[in-house]
Amino acid sequence: KHFEVTRVECKAGYDARQALKRVANEKKNAKHVGRSLAKIAHSNPFAVFHVILSQIESYDNMIQPIVESFGFMTPLALDVLSYMLPLQLADLSRHKLQDDGITITHWFQYLAHFTGVFYRGYPQTELRPLIDFLLVRLEAGGSLELLVFNELLARMGGCEVLEDISDSQIGGLAGGET
Secondary structure, three states: OHHHHHHHHHHHHHHHHHHHHHHHOOOOOHHHHHHHHHHHHHHHHHHHHHHHHHHHHHHHHHHHHHHHHHHHHHHHHHHHHHHHHHHOOOOOOOEEEEEOOOOOOOOOHHHHHHHHHHHOOOOOOOOOOHHHHHHHHHOOOOOOHHHHHHHHHHHHOOOOOOOOOOOHHHHHOOOOOO
């Protein structure tokens, strides 16, 4: 890359990290922080969203404030984020299961949760590439991508998945004989 391009990307990443510190610390200035984050992302969305997604993968409590701060982003910036989500999910250098082989890693859980919350808050954002990516991964035998589908359906559709429900709970949810 050219030196100036690399320098501008680094500056945008630094500014995004500084703005994200304010997102986590100051709930009352969410509108101001959202505007500054949108201003930074307008010129270099890839660098900014890379920082945002790496923060989300580490801290699940930042998901809701970050999604709320996207209110000032342009539709093009949100489409760039929808392009970057499958890229993050497709990263083969990172394991989706922990060392025990049973438990799903936190970064994948947090990213799936963010995906559901993001598309619920901004349904006009392009969803087709993510769905296509998930279907290709499922056809290839990757069953962990069902977690992303689960979050999308739970958040966007309002369908909550009930696992291991007893007969008495089913009867209680059915509403009785009348």
